[in-house]
Amino acid sequence: MKSYAYLGPEGTFTEAALQRVPEAREAEKVAAGSVIAALNQVRSGDVEAAVVPIENSVEGGVSATLDEIANGEELYIVGEVLVPISFMLVGRPDRPQQLDQLRSVATHTHAWAQVRGWAQTHIPDAEFAQASSTAAGARGLLDDATTYDAAVCAPHLARSLDLPILAEGIEDTTGAVTRFVVVARPGRLPERTGADKSSLVVPLPEDHPGALVQIMNQFATRGVNLTRIESRPTGEYLGKYFFSIDLEGHLGEERVGAALAALYRMFPGVRFMGSYPRAEHSPTSIPAYTTDDAYQRGRAWVQNILDR
Amino acid sequence: MKSYAYLGPEGTFTEAALQRVPEAREAEKVAAGSVIAALNQVRSGDVEAAVVPIENSVEGGVSATLDEIANGEELYIVGEVLVPISFMLVGRPDRPQQLDQLRSVATHTHAWAQVRGWAQTHIPDAEFAQASSTAAGARGLLDDATTYDAAVCAPHLARSLDLPILAEGIEDTTGAVTRFVVVARPGRLPERTGADKSSLVVPLPEDHPGALVQIMNQFATRGVNLTRIESRPTGEYLGKYFFSIDLEGHLGEERVGAALAALYRMFPGVRFMGSYPRAEHSPTSIPAYTTDDAYQRGRAWVQNILDR
């Protein structure tokens, strides 16, 4: 049986993401204490894959995820999942209270930031109690020793714990989603779907001011669109950077392969981190002159002259 | 008397950063529960400034910092501070133990990640207990009810709490530093020093694939070097992005002013977030054709023709 690690504990948004991975339906699900722990379970072979947040997460972990996949033993991203972010306010099962009676509400810092507007309007007198995750805050309500009155958590957790729901849809921004990735050991890339994404990191030699524009141009001239770019310190010492990049396309496409080969020629430390179907399934639109067919015609034209 | 907020609690690396801000020496120091809380105290006028982590932080907060300065009421970065990252392992004051007796060690997840190598070698049997900050973990050792045996924390905290030091310099990477920023309400920019940095965010209109290269070129053609770039989702919904950028130079320099004016013309939602002395004091080296003097000569040459 396959097994998946995820950023736990049970009831986090990451677990909600894992539930949306079709291949993981029958799999064993292992809660990890941190992104790093989850990824290391993949590396060690304890699990087949891990689900971790990669962007804009409620419970953090984003930088950690990027840095951890970028360094250490090689891993591939093999899929991504979007989870709508919605929050409920839940109370103690023994003594649920009216909103105006709440003195303190526990949740993760990032979650609190996303319901602050609602809280200022509806529970202005309630204090914020920091929890290590939204799930930990909510689960604490089951414990008699807990001193706070309520928690902010994900809908699926509220329901599974059967906690009294004091308010729902309390997020200040409606329609927000968070992006999670499925990470596995390197192997055969997922098939091309026409709506793919690839991730990579490019470590930069020191003292290379024009490197970013050079990298951008290698993509731009081949019609490869970037959906995310970050310069990140390597951690060794500030001032030594790497670029972390997501692009639209699959390494199996000629234009993507050519762009990555070009990066490899310039910066041989480039690390490929996977090609995988985009969570948004809208097909990638690319310039007509960068299709595989166009690439083959271009090569044939040159070869034809050389063969004369 | 001036007052400064910082990402608390007392004893964190952020507090260590605050101690390195000369202007804050005599100031009141207010620990905040989150980056957001610290910044909001600046916005509300409760404090004059706040110190928060901006990059590669031990206790997180980086994405939160960028997003929070980029959104909401306008703030300026007015300075930056580098803090060397070193860790100590501290024990309980009542019953300090030998390393091989330790069963559990508390600290922030990110700190644990940075001493993992040392821990696997020297305390392979000790379990990791998650704390909300390195300071909280260390301070817990003063509490009888605490169940863990030791904590990983910053040297200045170990000393100020007078906790027994079990090991020092236990970080896996030596020489690491973390970057913090001093944030204030918008006002007169700090003077030019010749070794300055500026920060800005550029919200992107949807469906603008070439925007990144366009932005890069506006800087490159004016000899402005970028030290950090990140594309970040706006939070409203994925797929709508902004770019967060640090560049070498001060808005008062012609080349920087011209580049930002160009960005403003293209993307009027651009937000300027301050010009301030770099923590590294090495003067910015710029192409000879982009000095203020060169700019003035260029303008004069054109004007001279027009005045004929």
Place this chain on the structure above:
Amino acid sequence: MKSYAYLGPEGTFTEAALQRVPEAREAEKVAAGSVIAALNQVRSGDVEAAVVPIENSVEGGVSATLDEIANGEELYIVGEVLVPISFMLVGRPDRPQQLDQLRSVATHTHAWAQVRGWAQTHIPDAEFAQASSTAAGARGLLDDATTYDAAVCAPHLARSLDLPILAEGIEDTTGAVTRFVVVARPGRLPERTGADKSSLVVPLPEDHPGALVQIMNQFATRGVNLTRIESRPTGEYLGKYFFSIDLEGHLGEERVGAALAALYRMFPGVRFMGSYPRAEHSPTSIPAYTTDDAYQRGRAWVQNILDR
């Protein structure tokens, strides 16, 4: 009374161009033996202006024109004129012949190239006799001593000499036009019309492989479109080049002024050769972010921050 020099002799296409310059209607018209001679008459003050071919000319002179304006004493282009290129075959006034009787036809080499297709079909047995201009060839028919039977020339000359027209519209490509420029001593630029053009040359320092892309980017980032570019050897020795450039826009436009100031900063030897109305009157369309108004808003936004 004003006077204009032109690339003569009388009856050339350049004279036809001069006839299309409204300001020259009442002026004295002075035929010059070469482009250089015409331009030197402007420099010396003998004439107010000169009309010379700049592109794709029937009687040559293009490279000479560019090189001569680019070097030597400064001159400005103040206007441009398009002349439709059409040819007639004219015979001797004393003994006009049938087409099949013609043994030799005189004209300028370039003109012959443009009627070759017609000639091969209609007068396959006639030999080509080289003339120093189309006008010289035609005028020679008035001379008894002339040995050729016919000439290829411009319609206006055929009519003014009253030569027998053997065939008309004999050009192989219909709809061709040639571009001529009006050149004067440097002075006040012609007013902006919204459909203007500017010309300049940029001498390149040796050993500067990336210079061309740098120059292109200075224009591209400011929304300035180029209508002509040529790298040309300086004549001193090969390998030392200058770029000769025509762009859409008037130096009085902010975007154009900024681009030229940037070039001046990088290559102080840049020579401005005039802003003038385009022969094609269609207004220049420019990106919205590069209007004068956009430039002023961009500058105001920066200044506003600096004035805080």
Place this chain on the structure above:
Amino acid sequence: MKSYAYLGPEGTFTEAALQRVPEAREAEKVAAGSVIAALNQVRSGDVEAAVVPIENSVEGGVSATLDEIANGEELYIVGEVLVPISFMLVGRPDRPQQLDQLRSVATHTHAWAQVRGWAQTHIPDAEFAQASSTAAGARGLLDDATTYDAAVCAPHLARSLDLPILAEGIEDTTGAVTRFVVVARPGRLPERTGADKSSLVVPLPEDHPGALVQIMNQFATRGVNLTRIESRPTGEYLGKYFFSIDLEGHLGEERVGAALAALYRMFPGVRFMGSYPRAEHSPTSIPAYTTDDAYQRGRAWVQNILDR
């Protein structure tokens, strides 16, 4: 026996260029009346190759050469030759004169432009008589009916006609050279020498303002340096352009092949006009990441991932 056409008549600088082509030593040499005529003799198979001026020529022909190779039936440039430009003043063999007795001097307009400074100083009273080539002017001195007293021509002609030399080295710019090309029917490319050049033309679709920067970037990202670029009207009607480009490198190099394949993908009308050894033999220096070896490593790296 091989035969070569050249821009005649005998005695021109183009003939001097032809004498410097080693393969042509034993060949029959055919003087052509124009660049077009010379090239058409190649196309028709009458000769194996032609030598014509391509740059900065004394006797013109440059634009004609470029346009003629760019249009019509395909031709390849297979070599280039540099000829130092030096002029002699020669007199009539029957009655050679002192400089101060000369009343008129014949030569090609372009040659006259290059000795004007000398003429103003040494023979200020002599008038310029236009000749269709330097050789025609000099050869006229052998004819009794000629009315001018002297001619400006190439040293090799002065010597072969045995004309009295009145002055030598009279060119205003010393060290000038002119570039000529050897043109043949398309066939197997000359071998790579490490110091090669390639020529091509790119016809542009109308209304494509950014095309030039796009083309430049395709070369720049592959480390291909351009030595000449010209935008030229197609002749059909102004406003429809093609770019004429010389680059450092041989189509057989991966970086050059990739750049040209990219151009072909974008602008399928691109015309390749040959790869050939540079007249200057200094080896092309290219960025380390664009060697054939680098290209092969880049491709292998990508293929390796895809083969997993």
